[in-house]
Amino acid sequence: QVQLVESGGGLVQAGDSLRLSCAASGRTFSSYAMGWFRQAPGKEREFVAAISRSGGITSYADSVKVRFTISRDNAKNTVYLLMNSLKPDDTAVYYCAANFMSLTTTPEKYDSWGQGTQVTVSS
Numbered sequence: 001q002v003q004l005v006e007s008g009g010g011l012v013q014a015g016d017s018l019r020l021s022c023a024a025s026g027r028t029f030s031s032y033a034m035g036w037f038r039q040a041p042g043k044e045r046e047f048v049a050a051i052s053r054s055g056g057i058t059s060y061a062d063s064v065k066v067r068f069t070i071s072r073d074n075a076k077n078t079v080y081l082l083m084n085s086l087k088p089d090d091t092a093v094y095y096c097a098a099n100f101m102s103l104t105t106t107p108e109k110y111d112s113w114g115q116g117t118q119v120t121v122s123s
Contacts, residue, residue: 001111002024002026002028002029002032002112003024003025003026003112004022004023004025004096004097004098004112004113004114005022005023005114006021006094006096006115006117007020007021007117008020008021008117009094009118010118010119010120011120012086012119012120012121012122013121013122013123014086014088014122014123015085015086016121017083017085017086018082018083018086018119019081019082019083020036020080020081020083020094020096020117021080022034022036022078022081022114023076023078024077024078024079024098025077026077029074029077030054031053031100031101032098032099032100033050033051033052033053033101033102033103034050034051034070034079034096034097034098034099035047035048035049035051035097035098035103035104035105035110036050036070036079036081036094036095036097037096037097037107038092038094038095038119039092039093039095039116040091045095047061047106047107048064048068048094049061049064049068049069049070049081050103050104051070051071051072051079053103054074055071055072055074059103059105061105063089067083067085067086068081068083068084069081069082069084070082079096083119086119087121088121088123090119090121091119091120091121092119093116093117093118093119094116094118094119095113095114096113096114097110097111097112097113097114098110098111099111
């Protein structure tokens with residue numbers, strides 16, 4: 001498993017941008033597909049975006065497609081989520097997660113999770 005630490009959350013206005021980062025420990029980061037999930041108050045955790053081990057394949061939830069971009073830097077053991085044109089509905093705690101080998105949108109298949117970072121979008 002890897003240890004994950006998210007950062008970059010905050011309070012922004014609708015239409016603003018934020019970039020979340022997730023730093024991973026260990027020397028096998030490139031063996032893990034990475035995902036971003038979010039959970040709003042009273043709602044279940046939902047898939048946001050995922051990226052393959054090499055970064056060549058990405059997947060997005062329909063609600064964030066075009067607005068959000070996931071990327072990774074294997075040399076820095078870090079995965080990013082660039083969020084543009086933020087909406088109040090994007091308000092949630094955002095979590096990064098690691099899955100050994102395979103890209104997946106299913107949260108139950110992820111092996112390791114960060115502690116989360118709060119994103120709040122005001123209207």
